[in-house]
Amino acid sequence: MKRIGIFYFSGTGNTEIIARLLSASYQRKHIKVELFRIEDIVNHKTPLITNEFDMIGVGHPVLGFGASSITEQFAKILPPCSGKKAFIFKTASSAHYINHGASDSIIHTMEEKGYLVFHNSILAMPCNWFIKYDDQLNKQLYGAAVKKVDKIVTDTINEQAQQLKINGILSKFLRILYYGEEHYGAKYFARGLSTSDNCNLCNKCIRNCPTNNILETAGQICFGSHCIWCMRCIYGCPTHAIQARNLTGCVVDPYTGGFNIDSILNNPEINGNFVTEKSKGYYKHFIAYFKEAE
Structure with missing residues (x-):
């Protein structure tokens, strides 16, 4: 593998953090990487070029159980290809099962265009919507993301497949919610x-x-x-x-x-050990996520 192009949309910075961590991890393995902001391509500020890359990655935040219209628009303008390898990464306030299908529309569009989307991942990052996470948890999530990024890099270099499955009926229901949130809720906001x-x-x-x-x-x-x-x-x-x-x-x-x-x-007083084996309630589901990053 010679070159990877990573195309990402990031609302408030979480997905951009992951894109940059991916780039740094690939480069440590002597693989050339270029980063592109999806909005610059959609808004015609940057040309869309994919043929010079051996593999492409597409990243986005989970916005209302979906990938956001700007990411979907990007997928639709991707040039057709014949079997180019691709991977998806997304960020959300939780890597919970309910967010697993957020990239499905992107993957479907890319596969129709001939891309082989063989790896799909989700990383939990600080919540920027409704719920304020404790700064200890935000620091803990970042630390786990660093480790999970290295695994994504290893998997994609070795072309190790990974898919995120979700119940079809639930996926359709969440798609309706996503449409309502972006097309009505966002306008009202x-x-x-x-x-x-x-x-x-x-x-x-x-x-x-x-x-x-x-x-x-x-x-x-x-x-x-x-x-x-x-x-x-x-x-x-x-x-x-x-x-x-x-x-x-x-x-x-x-x-x-x-x-x-x-x-x-950069604050040494924040220890980044918010979720433990004894955590209960909403935060309990993070226990397994952090164990996977160990």
Whole structure:
């Protein structure tokens, strides 16, 4: 294997962290890797070239049990091929079974185009939607992700197959939920977005919006109806000026995952041992996940 192209969409940074960890792990094994942001390709800022790669990887966050419309759009514009090897990786607040089918539409589209998607994985990362994880858990999740990335790299180099299965009926039901969340919930959420007096019109939110949903009009930041609920504008605002009036409970404050994770990784007082063998309730299901990373 000579070269790998990794194409990823990352809302608030978790998937980008994994993409960069994958790149570093491949390069330690003397494999050349190039990273591409899916939004740059979909928005025609970067040309889509796949024929120079021996294998491609596609990464995305799980947004409402799905892969987000921008990732699905990317899969649809991939050029046809004849058996090029491909792998999928996704990030979610939990690697629970219920999230296993989030990439199914992407895989289906890619396979129709001739790609051989032989490896499908999911990595748990800090939750950026509704639930604020303890910083100890966020640090623990990152540590497990580093180990799991190395396994993904070994598996894909050796062309070791891995699939994530989910009940067909459940998958269809979750697909309906995903459609409703992105096409109705996200639009409702976006209609309630506004900026406070803290806004200095730096336009970072405009530049960073993956769907070009944010504009400046007459000195005001305006939010359109093409939101995909990725939360990047809110968590990425340097002055914390973007506020939500609708579905306010979905905003995690402060969010210490994704692009902000260095604040906890570099803090020696955060030990990263939140989930233990004695954990109960919601966090109990992480026990098996962390054991797999040992």
